[in-house]
Amino acid sequence: MDKPIKVVIVDDHQVVLDGFIARLQTEPEIEVIGSACNGVEAIEVVKALNPDVVLMDVSMPLMNGIDATSVIKESMPDVKVLMLTMHDNREYIMKVMQVGAVGYMLKEICARRMVQAIKTVYQGSTYFCESVTQTLFSQEVVPVAQKPNPLSRREEAILKLVVEGNSSKKIASLLNISYRTVETHRQNIKHKLDLHSTGELAKYALEQGIVA
Template sequence: MDKPIKVVIVDDHQVVLDGFIARLQLEDGIDVVGTASNGLEAVDAAKQLRPDVVLMDISMPLMNGIDATRLIKEELPQIKVLMLTMHDSREYIMNVMQAGAVGYMLKEISAEKMVQAIKTVNQGSTYFCESVTQTLFSQEVIPAAQKPNPLSRREAAVLKLVAQGHSSKKIAVLLNISYRTVETHRQNIKHKLDLHSTAELAKYALEQGVVDS
């Protein structure tokens, strides 16, 4: 039998938290292991509980969900962050994806779709609810040359060192992170940039000015 998916829920309204917990406790394959009411607590919960998926709100006190997502993905890239919010503007969606989230859904989503979203991102895919997809594709697509850098600061640091010819073991020492974390970052970089080899990563880094030619 597969292990249940460990989930942390982040929202600054207790009533909302209680509602989400009640929804998910009915699912055999999902285990709510913790909650948080702001971005700082979310980062701490991610470090302590090591969930598979974090359901993250955006507008919260102390630290918003976008900044919290960025920190979680930099330190714990294996954790999947799924945004659950009331905001459906293109700007919010793009900012969230640049921070490293792998899914975006609105709080009006049904319990069945929420469960589907959690299972989808846990398996390594992305998930967008229908209204978010419509928001993304109903407006003009940004030309490739104008797209913002999709990499987090940590991923950019790893890419620079890869392009300089350092091994994953050496990068782990230089950045004071584990070898496994470096390898995860490398896979995430390849996935985000649709690149498949170290040579392609180095070429991209040169073209983008990450390293000097």
């Protein structure tokens, strides 16, 4: 990596905030460039510092992390937001995905996995810690009555791999097709579904039974 990944950490508990900063300060590939203690402050800090990745607490005063993420993604869509929380439940996870966050992990996550999560989302994939993945995908999802699925089988296969956190490069390798072909399929999927965030695509895939 030519330059460190610029990270902003948002949490309303100073002890937790200090702990996360201490975890990451020893990582040469990661640079913590700022912090905030609520959603309103988070928006200001992110706009001022333009980080690569934001570690965002969910429950905070003034503005929660979900609403703050929605505002950040509207004005700065390239910023990757990883949600940090104590809440391991489906409702929170689905809300997070809907506002455009690309990952969800519990605060108890070890330092090694936290670093892995930051690198994963920075490279364009999604990251959900193991317990969150189990919560998200192990429960039965009742398909929603809606329009017929407009995707081809190839597009469904690519959507499934995207939702599972694979990069376009990895998908190209797995399906033995070119990177450009994968990118074309991804754009076609978004156009057909009129969905633009990874979270929205994941929600659609769940509702349609493309991922189980």
